[in-house]
Amino acid sequence: MTAQHFDRRDPRLDRSRSAILSAAVALLSEGGVRQVTIDAVTARSGVARSTLYRHFPTSAELLAAAFQELLPPLRLPDPDASPRDRLLQLVLAQADQIDQAPTVAAVVWLSTLGLSGVPSGADDQSRLTALREHIIERYRGPFEAVLADCLPPSGRDIDVAAAQLVGPLMFNALITGRPSDREFCVRIVDDFLAGRDPMTA
Known part of the structure; x- marks a missing residue:
């Protein structure tokens, strides 16, 4: 296999991360920090909990990513x-x-x-x-x-x-x-x- 093959990113990972962040940002916008829970984000995004943890090992990391996605300078x-x-x-x-x-x-x-x-x-x-x-x-x-x-x-x-x-x-x-x-x-x-x-x- 070529190096180019190994550099390819699985598009499913990008889609799942995008869905998770979209759900987290929506929950943050609607109800603030306390609404951004693992259960709420998985329910809204349709992404499995195990997949969410691959992207964001903790709820704090998920919250931090949601803030940074949402806040333009x-x-x-x-x-x-x-x-x-x-x-x-x-x-x-x-x-x-x-x-x-x-x-x-x-x-x-x-x-x-x-x-x-x-x-x-x-x-x-x-x-x-x-x-x-x-x-x-x-x-x-x-x-x-x-x-x-x-x-x-x-x-x-x-x-x-x-x-x-x-x-x-x-x-x-x-x-x-x-x-x-x-x-x-x-x-x-x-x-x-x-x-x-x-x-x-």
């Missing part, structure tokens, strides 16, 4: 824009993502503080830690970079600042149902920056 702001405009661009991008999947967006931001409610051993904890770092890099990281330019060193609490900016978007999506349109995002950013260092203008 935030659009990065124009580096030549003012700090205020870059911050507004990030808030608008986050508002768009929350509007598309509010429950998942809430889970994402909770996950930057640590995933809970997922049974896990040492291996699972390391995977969840890697997932948390991935989420922070994709979602908190861009805010951290821009907020470093917007906040004076004495008041640079990135966690609080990010919560003040993203919290109203979450509240609209999950509680009031009010759209977080451009006008709303402008008000969030301008209220946030009011009274802060003038370099943000």
Whole structure:
């Protein structure tokens, strides 16, 4: 047999992995972390439990893959824009993502503080830690970079600042149902920056 023969990937593996991930992503979108169980994913995907474990040996690994499948990175702001405009661009991008999947967006931001409610051993904890770092890099990281330019060193609490900016978007999506349109995002950013260092203008 040729080397080319050994390099061929069984297309059934790709199909089963895709079906598993599609089911996990749907469950995550509909009900959050607790819905992404092995039983629920096998039932929805039609893939056998043994096949699922070939792709994802633990539920934490499956959950991590579902998050990474579902979460596109935030659009990065124009580096030549003012700090205020870059911050507004990030808030608008986050508002768009929350509007598309509010429950998942809430889970994402909770996950930057640590995933809970997922049974896990040492291996699972390391995977969840890697997932948390991935989420922070994709979602908190861009805010951290821009907020470093917007906040004076004495008041640079990135966690609080990010919560003040993203919290109203979450509240609209999950509680009031009010759209977080451009006008709303402008008000969030301008209220946030009011009274802060003038370099943000």
